[in-house]
Amino acid sequence: MSKENTLDxxxxxxxxxxxxxxxxxxxxxxxxxxxxxxxxxNLNPDTQYINSIDTSIEDIHFxxxxxxxxxxxxxxxxxxxxLAACGANPSWYxxxxxxxxxxxxxLEDFSSGLNDFSDEYKIPLVGGDTTKGKLSVTVQVxxxxxxxxALLRSGAKENDLIYVSGVIGDAFLQLKELKKSxxxxxxxxxxxxxxxxxxxxxxxxxxxxxxxxxxDGLIQDLNLVCKSSDxxxxxxxxxxxxxxxxxxxxxxxxxxxxQICFTASEDKSAKVNNISARLGVPITEIGKITNTRELTLxxxxxxxxxxxxxxxxx
Amino acid sequence: MSKENTLDxxxxxxxxxxxxxxxxxxxxxxxxxxxxxxxxxNLNPDTQYINSIDTSIEDIHFxxxxxxxxxxxxxxxxxxxxLAACGANPSWYxxxxxxxxxxxxxLEDFSSGLNDFSDEYKIPLVGGDTTKGKLSVTVQVxxxxxxxxALLRSGAKENDLIYVSGVIGDAFLQLKELKKSxxxxxxxxxxxxxxxxxxxxxxxxxxxxxxxxxxDGLIQDLNLVCKSSDxxxxxxxxxxxxxxxxxxxxxxxxxxxxQICFTASEDKSAKVNNISARLGVPITEIGKITNTRELTLxxxxxxxxxxxxxxxxx
Numbered sequence: 001m002s003k004e005n006t007l008d009x010x011x012x013x014x015x016x017x018x019x020x021x022x023x024x025x026x027x028x029x030x031x032x033x034x035x036x037x038x039x040x041x042n043l044n045p046d047t048q049y050i051n052s053i054d055t056s057i058e059d060i061h062f063x064x065x066x067x068x069x070x071x072x073x074x075x076x077x078x079x080x081x082x083l084a085a086c087g088a089n090p091s092w093y094x095x096x097x098x099x100x101x102x103x104x105x106x107l108e109d110f111s112s113g114l115n116d117f118s119d120e121y122k123i124p125l126v127g128g129d130t131t132k133g134k135l136s137v138t139v140q141v142x143x144x145x146x147x148x149x150a151l152l153r154s155g156a157k158e159n160d161l162i163y164v165s166g167v168i169g170d171a172f173l174q175l176k177e178l179k180k181s182x183x184x185x186x187x188x189x190x191x192x193x194x195x196x197x198x199x200x201x202x203x204x205x206x207x208x209x210x211x212x213x214x215x216d217g218l219i220q221d222l223n224l225v226c227k228s229s230d231x232x233x234x235x236x237x238x239x240x241x242x243x244x245x246x247x248x249x250x251x252x253x254x255x256x257x258x259q260i261c262f263t264a265s266e267d268k269s270a271k272v273n274n275i276s277a278r279l280g281v282p283i284t285e286i287g288k289i290t291n292t293r294e295l296t297l298x299x300x301x302x303x304x305x306x307x308x309x310x311x312x313x314x
Numbered sequence: 315m316s317k318e319n320t321l322d323x324x325x326x327x328x329x330x331x332x333x334x335x336x337x338x339x340x341x342x343x344x345x346x347x348x349x350x351x352x353x354x355x356n357l358n359p360d361t362q363y364i365n366s367i368d369t370s371i372e373d374i375h376f377x378x379x380x381x382x383x384x385x386x387x388x389x390x391x392x393x394x395x396x397l398a399a400c401g402a403n404p405s406w407y408x409x410x411x412x413x414x415x416x417x418x419x420x421l422e423d424f425s426s427g428l429n430d431f432s433d434e435y436k437i438p439l440v441g442g443d444t445t446k447g448k449l450s451v452t453v454q455v456x457x458x459x460x461x462x463x464a465l466l467r468s469g470a471k472e473n474d475l476i477y478v479s480g481v482i483g484d485a486f487l488q489l490k491e492l493k494k495s496x497x498x499x500x501x502x503x504x505x506x507x508x509x510x511x512x513x514x515x516x517x518x519x520x521x522x523x524x525x526x527x528x529x530d531g532l533i534q535d536l537n538l539v540c541k542s543s544d545x546x547x548x549x550x551x552x553x554x555x556x557x558x559x560x561x562x563x564x565x566x567x568x569x570x571x572x573q574i575c576f577t578a579s580e581d582k583s584a585k586v587n588n589i590s591a592r593l594g595v596p597i598t599e600i601g602k603i604t605n606t607r608e609l610t611l612x613x614x615x616x617x618x619x620x621x622x623x624x625x626x627x628x
Contacts, residue, residue, distance in 0.1 A: 016425040020439040021432025028405050030440050039440035044358030053454055055410040055445045091342050096369040096452045111330040118335025125334040126344050126353035131369045138410045138452040140367055
C-alpha cells in the first residue's frame with residue numbers, strides 16, 4: 001500500500017486541518033481546537049462548551065440492511081461518545097442527513113431512532129440539513145463542562161494506571177455475525193445500539209488525568225493519549241476485558257467500541273472501583289503509563305507484541 | 315412525479331425532524347430549534363449563539379471539476395450564509411469531510427480554501443471528521459448575536475417593504491456557463507466563491523423585521539417568511555435585480571444565490587439605502603408584505619404569475 005493510503009485519519013487531520021484560522025482562536029474564545037476528541041469553547045465565564053462532529057457512512061460505519069432507527073441511533077451515539085470522553089454533559093445536537101430518496105417509511109423509522117436518542121440522553125435536536133445522495137449521517141453534538149474540567153488526551157503522567165470501560169471487541173464480533181446472517185435479531189446491542197458513556201465521563205472529571213474515546217481501536221487511540229501527553233504505556237493483553245478467550249490484536253483494536261480509555265493516578269483506584277460499582281459499568285485496569293514515549297503491548301508470556309497494524313480510515 | 319419525490323426539504327425537515335427531543339429545549343437553553351435558518355441557543359445571559367449545519371455534495375452543490383480550493387470555500391460560505399441571515403457574527407466552524415481517497419495535492423488545495431475562508435471571516439476551524447466515501451463536505455458554523463436580536467423568519471408585518479441583496483440569478487447563469495465550458499476561468503465568483511452577507515446581516519439587526527437566506531430560491535424562501543410570519547407578499551418581477559433582461563421565473567428562483575431577503579417597515583427605507591451605500595452591497599426593494607397569507611408574483615403587465623414550480627431538493 002502506498003503511504004498516502006495508509007495515512008490515518010488522525011495524521012490527516014493534523015496535517016491538513018490543525019492550523020486553519022488559528023490566528024483567530026483567542027479572539028473567538030476557543031480554548032482547544034482541532035486534535036482532541038472535541039473542541040473546547042469559552043462562551044461564558046463558568047462553563048466551557050464542548051463541540052464534536054462525526055459522519056457515519058453506509059457500509060463503513062453501519063451495514064446497509066440495519067434498520068433506519070438503528071442507523072439514526074448509532075450515528076448519534078457515536079458522535080456523543082466523543083463528548084463522554086471529555087467528561088461533558090450533552091446539551092443538544094444537529095444532524096446533516098444525506099439520503100437517496102424521500103421514502104416516508106424510512107424517514108419515520110429514522111426519526112424514531114432520533115427520538116430514542118433524544119430521550120435517552122435528554123437532549124433536543126436543534127437543527128438539520130437534508131441533501132440527496134448516498135446515505136450518510138453527520139451528527140454535531142455540543143455539551144458543557146465546568147471551566148477547566150474537560151477531560152483531555154494530554155494529562156497522562158508516568159505511573160498513572162490505564163483503565164478501559166466496558167468489554168472490548170464485542171462490536172467487532174457482532175459485526176462479523178451480522179455480516180454472515182444479514183439478519184438483525186436481538187443481541188447485537190454493542191454494534192447496533194452502542195451507549196455513549198456520558199455518566200462515566202461525568203464521574204471521571206477530577207479523577208482521570210486523561211481520557212479518550214476508543215472508537216478507532218484501543219491501541220491506536222491510547223497511542224494518541226501517549227503522544228498528546230508525551231509519555232509511553234505498558235498494556236497487558238491478558239488484562240484487556242473481552243468476552244472471548246482468544247484476545248487477538250484484531251479483536252482488541254478493531255474499533256467500534258464506544259468506550260472510554262482513561263488514566264488516573266494509583267491513589268484514585270478505590271474511587272475508580274467505586275464509580276464502576278455505582279454505575280454498573282465494568283472498568284478494568286489494563287496497564288500503566290511509562291516515561292518511555294512508546295506504547296508497548298505485552299502478550300501472555302510477557303513478550304512485546306508487534307504493533308504495526310491498527311485501524312486506519314484510509 | 316409522485317408526491318414523495320416532490321416533498322421539499324423544508325416540509326421534510328418540518329415533518330420528520332421538528333419535534334425531536336423538544337421536551338428538553340428549555341432545560342438545555344435552546345430558544346429556537348429546527349425550522350429557521352439556524353438554531354438560537356442561550357449559553358450566557360447577554361449573548362445568544364446561532365448554530366447551523368449544511369452539507370454540500372459533488373454534482374449537486376458543486377461541480378466535480380472545480381478546484382478543491384473552491385469546493386472548500388464555497389461549502390463554508392454556503393453554511394455561513396444562514397448565519398448572515400440571522401444577523402450573527404461568526405465565531406468558529408467545524409467540518410466533516412468525506413472523500414474517496416487521501417490525495418495530498420487535493421487535500422492541500424482544499425485546505426487552502428479553508429484558509430481563505432478563515433481569513434475572510436476571521437474565524438478558526440475548531441474541529442473536524444474525515445471519512446471515506448463519495449465527496450461531500452458538511453460544515454457547521456456557530457455565531458453570536460446580542461440577546462433577542464437574532465433576525466428570524468417570523469417578524470414580517472403587513473405593509474413592510476421586501477428587499478433583496480445583491481443580484482439574483484448570476485450563480486444560475488454562471489453554473490450553466492461552467493457546465494458548458496467545463497473550464498473554471500475567472501468571472502464565476504457568484505457560483506464559485508459566493509460571499510456570505512455577514513456585514514449586511516449585522517447592519518440589519520434592529521432594522522429588518524424578518525430575514526432569510528435565499529439559497530433555495532428567492533420565491534420559495536420568501537414563501538417561508540410568509541408562512542412563519544403568517545402574512546402574504548406581493549412581489550414585482552420587474553423590480554427583481556438581475557444582470558440579464560429576461561427575468562424568467564427559473565432565473566430568479568433558481569437558488570444558489572447566497573443573498574439575504576429581508577423585510578422592514580417603510581420608515582426604515584432611508585436607513586436601508588444608507589446601509590447599501592456604506593457596504594457597497596446592492597439592496598433592492600422588490601415588493602410589499604400583505605395580509606393575504608399568499609405570495610403573489612406580478613409580471614410586467616401587472617398579472618399574477620403561476621408559482622407552482624420552485625426548487626426542491628428531492
